[in-house]
Amino acid sequence: MEKLAATSPAGVLLDLSGVVILLLAFACLGSKLFNRYVAYYGAQSVVLAFAAAVAAWTFHSVQLWILAGFTFAIKGIGIPVATRGLLLRRLALGRDTAISTGLSTSLIAGGGLTAFAYLVTRPQLLPHGVVAAAVVPLSTAVILLGALAMVVRRHTVAQLIGWLIVENGVFLGAITLVATFPFIVEAGIFLDIAAGVLIMLVFVSGLTRQLAEASAAELRGLRG
Amino acid sequence: MTALAVLIVAGPLAGPLAVALRARARAAGLAGTAGAVVSLAAAIVLLATQLHRAPLRGWGGFLYVDALSGFFLLTVAGVTVLAAIGSVAYLSAEEDAGTLRPFQVRLYFIFFGLFAALMLASLETGNLGLLFVLVEASTLASAALVGLEGKARSLEAAWKYVIISSLGVTIALAGTLFLFYAGSALHLSSDQRLTWPYLFTHAAALAPQPLRLAFLLAVVGYGTKVGLAPMHTWLPDAHAEAPSPASAMLSAALLNTGMYAIIRFLAITQARLGAIFPHAVLLAFGFASVVIGVLFMIRRGNFKRLFAYSSVEHMGIIAVGLGFGGVLGLYGALLHTLNHAIAKAVVFLGSGDVALRYRTREAADVRGLLTAVPVAGGALLLGTLAVLGSPPFGLFLSELTIVRAGFAQAGPALPLLLLGLLAIAFIAFARTTMGMVTGQEPAPADPYRGRAAHWSRTIPLAVGLVTLLALGLWIPAGLNTAILHSMAAIS
Numbered sequence: 001m002e003k004l005a006a007t008s009p010a011g012v013l014l015d016l017s018g019v020v021i022l023l024l025a026f027a028c029l030g031s032k033l034f035n036r037y038v039a040y041y042g043a044q045s046v047v048l049a050f051a052a053a054v055a056a057w058t059f060h061s062v063q064l065w066i067l068a069g070f071t072f073a074i075k076g077i078g079i080p081v082a083t084r085g086l087l088l089r090r091l092a093l094g095r096d097t098a099i100s101t102g103l104s105t106s107l108i109a110g111g112g113l114t115a116f117a118y119l120v121t122r123p124q125l126l127p128h129g130v131v132a133a134a135v136v137p138l139s140t141a142v143i144l145l146g147a148l149a150m151v152v153r154r155h156t157v158a159q160l161i162g163w164l165i166v167e168n169g170v171f172l173g174a175i176t177l178v179a180t181f182p183f184i185v186e187a188g189i190f191l192d193i194a195a196g197v198l199i200m201l202v203f204v205s206g207l208t209r210q211l212a213e214a215s216a217a218e219l220r221g222l223r224g
Numbered sequence: 225m226t227a228l229a230v231l232i233v234a235g236p237l238a239g240p241l242a243v244a245l246r247a248r249a250r251a252a253g254l255a256g257t258a259g260a261v262v263s264l265a266a267a268i269v270l271l272a273t274q275l276h277r278a279p280l281r282g283w284g285g286f287l288y289v290d291a292l293s294g295f296f297l298l299t300v301a302g303v304t305v306l307a308a309i310g311s312v313a314y315l316s317a318e319e320d321a322g323t324l325r326p327f328q329v330r331l332y333f334i335f336f337g338l339f340a341a342l343m344l345a346s347l348e349t350g351n352l353g354l355l356f357v358l359v360e361a362s363t364l365a366s367a368a369l370v371g372l373e374g375k376a377r378s379l380e381a382a383w384k385y386v387i388i389s390s391l392g393v394t395i396a397l398a399g400t401l402f403l404f405y406a407g408s409a410l411h412l413s414s415d416q417r418l419t420w421p422y423l424f425t426h427a428a429a430l431a432p433q434p435l436r437l438a439f440l441l442a443v444v445g446y447g448t449k450v451g452l453a454p455m456h457t458w459l460p461d462a463h464a465e466a467p468s469p470a471s472a473m474l475s476a477a478l479l480n481t482g483m484y485a486i487i488r489f490l491a492i493t494q495a496r497l498g499a500i501f502p503h504a505v506l507l508a509f510g511f512a513s514v515v516i517g518v519l520f521m522i523r524r525g526n527f528k529r530l531f532a533y534s535s536v537e538h539m540g541i542i543a544v545g546l547g548f549g550g551v552l553g554l555y556g557a558l559l560h561t562l563n564h565a566i567a568k569a570v571v572f573l574g575s576g577d578v579a580l581r582y583r584t585r586e587a588a589d590v591r592g593l594l595t596a597v598p599v600a601g602g603a604l605l606l607g608t609l610a611v612l613g614s615p616p617f618g619l620f621l622s623e624l625t626i627v628r629a630g631f632a633q634a635g636p637a638l639p640l641l642l643l644g645l646l647a648i649a650f651i652a653f654a655r656t657t658m659g660m661v662t663g664q665e666p667a668p669a670d671p672y673r674g675r676a677a678h679w680s681r682t683i684p685l686a687v688g689l690v691t692l693l694a695l696g697l698w699i700p701a702g703l704n705t706a707i708l709h710s711m712a713a714i715s
Contacts, residue, residue: 143398150391159387160678166391176406183416184286185353187399192360196390199364203371203383211377 002060004131004176010058012101014176015050018138021172022114023040025165026195029110030103033039034093034157035128041161045075063183064175070190071171079164086201087157089204091208098154106152110145117141142169156204160197167193226282228270229289229348232297235263235682236304236340239333249319249326252333253312260308263344264301272646275705279713281350285419288350291709295349295558296484299565304340304477305378306566306684308583310573311336313680317503317580318467324373332467333374338594339473340366343481350420354406355485356397358448363389364500366478368565369470371464378557381458381465388458392448396485399441403492406434420488427495435496442489443505449482452509456536460520463532464585468576471528471572475535483542487638490546491714499549507547507638513540515646521544521652527587528579530656531571537563537649544642545626548633554711556625556682562703563618563695565609567686570688571607577681587656592665603685608657610692611649617697 004011004070031037050074056064078205087093099106117140146165153159174181247255271294274280279290291298302460318324335397339362346358347409363386370380398419407417410429416422422429448455463471486506493502517537521530538560545557577600582590594603610617625647656678695703 002398020423021477055477076578151388155384163387163390166394170394170401171411173398174401176403181401181404182351182418185351185357188354188357189360192357192364195361195364196386197577199367200386202385203367203379206374207379207383210379 004058006200010054013054013135014051014131015053015134016081017047018135018172018176020047021168022138022141022145025142025149025169026107026110028160028161028165029145029149029152032095032099034155035084036094037158037161038083038088041164042080044165044168045071045079048172051074051172052175057184063186065184066183067175067190073179074190074194075164075168078194080199082197082209083157083161084115087204091205093155093157096153096155096158097150100154100159101152106148109152111117111146113148117144132177136173137142139169139176141174142166142172145169154205156200160200160204164193174210225270225273226281226287228266229280229282229284229287231266231346232263232301233272233341233348235259235261235266236308236326236337236344238262239308239337241337243330243333243576249329250254250312251331252330253308253315256333256337257305257308257312257439260301260305260340261358264305264341264391267294267297267301267344269427270294271706272702273411273671279487281421281422284415285353285422286415287348287418288421288605289348290421290713291706292484292487292713293347295706295710296480296561297344299480299562300340300343300347300477303473304344306569306573307469307476308336308340309680309684310472310569310576311467311510313571314467314469314500314576315582321580328372328374328494332369332470335365335368335372336345336470336473336534338633339470340477341636345486346481351418352400352423352488353418355488355616356393356400357587358554359395359396359446359481359485360390362478362481363393363449366462366466366474369473370466371527372467372470373465378465381461385458385462387514388455389404389448390514392445394445394514395448396442396445399438399489402434402438402441403430403489403657405432406432406438420492423492424495426494430492430496432497439489439493440505443486443509443681446482446485446489447509450486450543451482451513451536452539453513453536456513456516459536460529460532463535463572464526464528468528468572468579471532471567472569472572479535479563480565483539486543487546487714494715503547503549505547506543507634508546509543509668510543511638511641513537513543514642515540516674517647518652524558524656525586526585527590527656527660528572528575528585529655530587531568531575531611533590534649534653535564535568535677537645538611541623541626541642541646544638545629545710548629548638550629550633551575551590551711552632553629554715555707556629558707558710559695559699560619562691563622563681566695567607567617567690568612570603570685570692571611571660572601573681573684573688580606587660589666590660591663596665597680599685603689604657605661605666606689607685608654610689613646614650616696617692619692621696671678 027040052068118137121137150162238259242252242255274294342362367386451459517533520533613619613623627639
């Protein structure tokens with residue numbers, strides 16, 4: 001997608017999707033209820049699927065259409081529904097109390113990371129005028145926000161979603177920076193994510209049974 | 225040739241297949257062992273033929289085996305054989321003792337086979353995107369092994385492992401993306417732009433800024449799998465809580481696979497940006513790992529954690545060797561991956577016997593190994609000496625080569641620092657293990673009365689130690705050629 005200009009309609013749409021995805025990452029970072037946290041993640045994935053569809057439409061790429069479909073079905077619907085059904089409802093998880101900083105502090109830190117992402121990726125890395133120059137800083141910021149969520153939240157479910165936000169950030173960068181990424185690789189990445197979420201769900205429910213509350217704050221047995 | 229490459233990957237899958245055919249634990253273990261032996265034989269044949277031919281290519285670059293892949297395949301397949309034999313004894317004993325249910329034992333053999341096959345596959349692909357996919361998949365398979373016992377501690381370790389490694393590897397994926405982007409100016413198809421041999425031959429045309437970022441992200445990302453500090457935090461937990469043969473696989477095979485990925489990125493970066501930047505990055509992470517590893521080895525406690533921190537240290541030494549560079553540095557680093565893998569497999573497999581007999585993983589509770597379990601005790605003693613780089617074992621030779629490379633390439637300060645750290649490591653590590661092997665055995669409260677076959681415990685320890693000794697005294701001509709060809713493939 002190196003040639004797609006930022007001012008073309010598709011470029012504007014992609015840019016806009018990037019911004020919405022970043023805002024939803026902030027929403028995840030700032031929400032205290034697990035339900036909303038997961039819902040924001042689902043919404044973010046739906047917007048990501050939309051962005052993939054825009055790229056697919058622009059480049060007439062069947063593979064990107066398939067990826068957009070996968071993103072919508074697995075990340076937008078499958079994972080949020082599975083997380084709600086298998087974890088939140090069954091384990092009766094309501095409020096996330098295992099946050100190591102205040103919400104406002106983590107939001108401010110998130111703002112700092114976003115600025116940092118612009119600082120690192122904007123200047124010499126990408127040529128001006130292409131849409132990637134606008135979206136790659138956004139996707140870098142999403143990656144950093146996801147990582148921040150994993151750091152400040154100690155609940156295992158919250159960390160799982162944090163990792164998925166990071167993954168979304170990488171994917172956003174992928175569709176704008178390199179739309180022609182080989183399909184087999186993309187499909188493999190999807191398979192990995194699906195398998196990863198499955199295995200993590202097993203661990204989380206196992207840990208919850210063992211510890212009554214699967215908060216990583218209580219994962220203090222192994223140290224040093 | 226392609227069939228041989230497929231055979232290497234398919235070999236370890238014999239274990240899962242046997243489980244699918246409803247074999248019992250012992251039979252599944254033996255099937256897995258047989259498969260691993262086939263895979264090792266195929267790896268040796270492939271490496272031997274590879275030395276006289278052009279690299280094996282196929283499937284649009286998704287299959288690519290050159291001397292470097294061949295060398296790492298040899299290491300990983302060899303370790304898989306040792307660990308597979310060790311698994312038969314360990315898992316039968318665990319099942320007899322009632323620690324693991326038959327269902328868990330079957331799961332173990334399924335994931336052990338998958339784990340080995342995925343690692344071997346990741347060494348055979350030339351496509352860096354597929355490399356990411358396979359490395360992440362091997363993380364998931366091995367996480368299942370770490371959490372196998374289902375206790376709170378092992379689940380905690382598995383959780384830490386899977387979440388930190390997945391995040392790390394995702395960062396490596398971002399690095400791969402930037403590498404792909406750096407090749408925008410090349411007139412290559414999108415598959416080729418991710419394929420290592422094309423990228424390497426066209427390295428001069430890659431965009432420097434994205435490449436720089438790609439290398440950094442790859443070192444941080446795959447460095448998480450290697451256990452380079454400060455991304456090593458999952459490593460001691462996972463190694464300590466996994467069943468011992470699985471710990472051996474993690475330490476001796478998985479870490480090497482991560483290092484292999486870093487070496488591939490290093491080769492491209494070096495070809496475009498020169499040696500100074502990538503070497504500085506590797507030296508920084510390498511020394512950080514050696515320092516962290518050594519510092520945490522001083523603390524006494526769980527002996528499997530001690531071995532795990534020693535792995536952090538050794539991965540650091542390998543990174544330092546790569547960072548010193550030059551012929552000596554690269555040679556030493558590659559030789560060290562092989563030596564360390566065999567030594568760690570021996571030590572972890574030996575520690576499995578100890579943990580079974582004493583029902584503890586605390587070093588302070590273990591004494592008198594040499595009289596109580598002479599084979600495991602002796603292996604642990606000799607393995608310790610080998611891991612610490614005492615002559616005449618192979619690690620002495622490779623560490624000496626790396627230190628010499630340092631004097632040749634970087635002046636006296638850094639190699640002297642490395643020697644100092646190695647000396648501290650020697651004292652810290654030996655203090656704990658010597659206490660374990662000597663003295664009087666405490667009266668066991670609950671003596672182990674397993675009927676695990678004796679041969680399957682002794683063979684991997686004996687084979688590993690003999691190999692280590694042989695490698696210290698003499699490097700076979702074939703191995704020497706393989707290492708030299710590997711170096712030629714990436715420089």
